Amino acid sequence: MEILRVEGVNKSFGGLRALNNVNFSVEQGTVHAIIGPNGAGKSTFLNCMIGRLVPDTGTVKFGNVSLTGMKPYEINQVGVSRVFQTPEIFAELTLLENVIIPTMAKRDGQFSLRPFKRLDGDAEIQDKALHMLEDVGLAEKKDVISGSLSRGDKRRLELAMCLSQDPKLLLLDEPTAGMSRADTNNTIDLLKRIAGRGITKVVIEHDMHVVFSLADKVTVLAQGTIIAEGKPEEIKGDPRVQEAYLGGAHL
């Protein structure tokens, strides 16, 4: 079953055609990787899905809901979460508070005014957030101010924040960028573990090691157009992909 369907999306910045008639669909429960050389339009594409950018033409449908024109918080509320290229966390708050916020956002919606309720008396939220931190192995740091974490831990925290919302679709923008090999492998393990929960994932990645150990399906984007799509093994051997990546040099 399709969970996300993108049809005929175009996006231009001035004279630059960043996305050229992109058609794309994601099957429920799969890990779908988007790869491509720098400037291929991967991040633009993701931004069009999440509501940060509005496509010039075309539609983005999530299940039966059209995401085009929706605000980012509305898109999140229908079940799409996003991990950013540089971790976006609440740097001045503790780890536990960082996870509490999305957990509450999931339960109580985009705005709820409860100025007299005690947060530390809300056992449901507290427990859920703590469990989530345990899942990603950050539980013993729950009272640390999150801004002081290492980059790898920040990424894990951000992932925990997204997962605490039980998203139907999780978008990951280069989840291992700037990480050491050990951290990268940890992240892959973590993503594999949560793959079992039936969360559909769209991953943008440069690191082929990550792509081939995670993805069920790979889409290759170059200069705003999809040039190849298929299983990882097929993509590996595709001459067009090699050409796009190696700049047309025939080895």
Add this chain to the structure above:
Amino acid sequence: MSAKTSPARDYILFAVFAVAVLTMPIWLAPIGAGYPDLLQKFAIFGLFATGFNILFGLTGYLSFGHAAFLGVGSYTAVWTFKLLGMNPVPAAIMAIIASGIFALGIGYVSLRRSGIYFSILTLAFAQMSYNLAYSVLTPITNGETGLRVLRSDPRLFDGKGAEQGPLIANLFGIDMTGWGGFYFCAVILLIGFFIAQRIFRSPFGIMLRAVKTNQNRMTYTGLNPRPYTLAAFVISGMYAGLAGALMCITDPLAGAERMQWTASGEVVLMTILGGAGTLLGPIFGAALIKYFENIFSAFNEQTLHEIFSFLPDFIEGPVISVAGLFVGEGWHLTLGVLFMLIVIFLPGGIMEGVSRIGKLFKRSSGKSEPNRATAPAE
């Protein structure tokens, strides 16, 4: 949230605070602050700064126009006196409602921008209100003369004409000047503090702190920051309006100068000086500034002579002429120096100093250090 907050701790803090506020006339007497006029100001400006802190301390939105709400609260209170009578309770309620509506309008427009643009927008609105109060709105505000209660006013629920002397607010027979006024303001401050404390600990409070830390993440977490900031703006506007009403309850006269930008700047100073984002900080800051204003501005050359009389004459002369710059009319200089010192050495304000001293004691008694790196004191 962290292990540091619990209902029991909060009730203890509130109880200690309540006792401290209500016994201020006793323990502040030795430093020359134990008289009602000054203590009323402590309470009123403490309330003003507490409300301002809900906006600035939690969301990080720096409003430079909060004096406008102070003014709206004052005018509303005096009009309530004029129309309904000299009871302070309806005046306070009407002031909260009027300033809340006013804040809703200004906040709706100003909160479209953040950072410096937000500050400028609020400043512009406040200056506009100030100028309007002086010019076109004279029928409502009585312009330069200031709005006061007249004997000829309707005052529906008062037995009118019977009383002698100047008209002052009274709560069922208790005059709202002197100590009566102080205790009324103190009780309102305690209520305001209690509400602020609940807001700090509530889900709403943590959302406001999320606004301050990372609005981008907040949006992608499914939260709409606008209603949160607007709610915080309106709440802090209501606090300011109530503080304005208290000014008129203790002295039934409202003037436009209350809305001037210097008054808006003062509450910013109070909050930063005490410690933005902490519960007690803004109240300390307010009390400190009002204390300096009253005590240092009252010093004159004569008092300086008395203080430095132990020095030989050839030293006393220059010392007094230098010290003279910092007192009397020049008390702002003292305030400025103090403010700079605190911002440079204690960016978290007085409360950061308190928590540092607290940590020092913890360390020396050999307890383990809490790993919450920049934990502000309560």
